[in-house]
Amino acid sequence: MSSPRLILASASPRRRELIARLGVTPDAIAPADIDETPRKAELPRDYARRMAREKAEAAALDDGFVLAGDTVVAAGRRILPKAEDEATARRCLELLSGRRHRVLSAIALRDPDGTMRERLSETLVMFKRLSTQEIDAYLASGEWDGKAGGYAIQGMAEGLISRIQGSHSGVVGLPLYETRALLKAAGFDIA
Numbered sequence: 001m002s003s004p005r006l007i008l009a010s011a012s013p014r015r016r017e018l019i020a021r022l023g024v025t026p027d028a029i030a031p032a033d034i035d036e037t038p039r040k041a042e043l044p045r046d047y048a049r050r051m052a053r054e055k056a057e058a059a060a061l062d063d064g065f066v067l068a069g070d071t072v073v074a075a076g077r078r079i080l081p082k083a084e085d086e087a088t089a090r091r092c093l094e095l096l097s098g099r100r101h102r103v104l105s106a107i108a109l110r111d112p113d114g115t116m117r118e119r120l121s122e123t124l125v126m127f128k129r130l131s132t133q134e135i136d137a138y139l140a141s142g143e144w145d146g147k148a149g150g151y152a153i154q155g156m157a158e159g160l161i162s163r164i165q166g167s168h169s170g171v172v173g174l175p176l177y178e179t180r181a182l183l184k185a186a187g188f189d190i191a
């Protein structure tokens with residue numbers, strides 16, 4: 001059985017690498033340029049779901065499926081920004097230091113007829129209490145750049161994380177268990 005046409009609506013190289021681990025090669029990559037501003041009082045879970053849906057919708061096709069994802073770092077009800085500069089990354093790390101937070105990774109798969117299938121992965125991540133030197137060293141690595149919450153678990157940050165409960169791939173950007181289930185349910189041929 002051959003799989004239907006699939007577009008990955010993402011600019012993230014991590015999402016491309018992660019989907020490859022399922023043995024799936026998208027037919028094309030089409031990053032979706034959407035407004036990523038959270039709504040007033042929007043809950044982190046709702047925001048992650050909405051972003052994934054809007055990305056999938058923005059890349060809509062009438063002859064194929066579109067897969068999109070969104071990863072949000074949440075401290076309580078607070079949505080942490082995607083760190084685009086060092087000062088933002090520092091503020092995130094100071095906030096995450098010594099406490100537990102959640103990483104919400106939403107995925108949305110749009111059928112050619114417009115139907116949306118969605119899944120959400122939720123992971124608890126615990127950072128050690130970070131010293132100023134540890135924060136400075138982490139910032140010097142540059143690994144925080146473009147990452148939600150100012151860190152990347154797939155790099156040196158994992159040495160500062162005492163525990164995770166949930167999905168490692170979800171934290172990196174594409175929860176593989178949920179993605180596989182979603183694609184299988186839509187009729188993709190996955191081993």
Ligand SMILES: Cc1cn([C@H]2C[C@H](O)[C@@H](COP(=O)(O)OP(=O)(O)OP(=O)(O)O)O2)c(=O)[nH]c1=O
Nearest residue numbers: 010011012070071147148151152153171172173
């Ligand atoms: C928490 C965390 C986030 N991230 C990344 C995953 C996402 O790329 C990014 C969150 O931003 P997203 O808006 O989810 O994704 P993106 O803008 O990078 O790509 P696109 O919308 O085009 O698909 O943070 C890590 O790589 N490692 C981590 O540990």
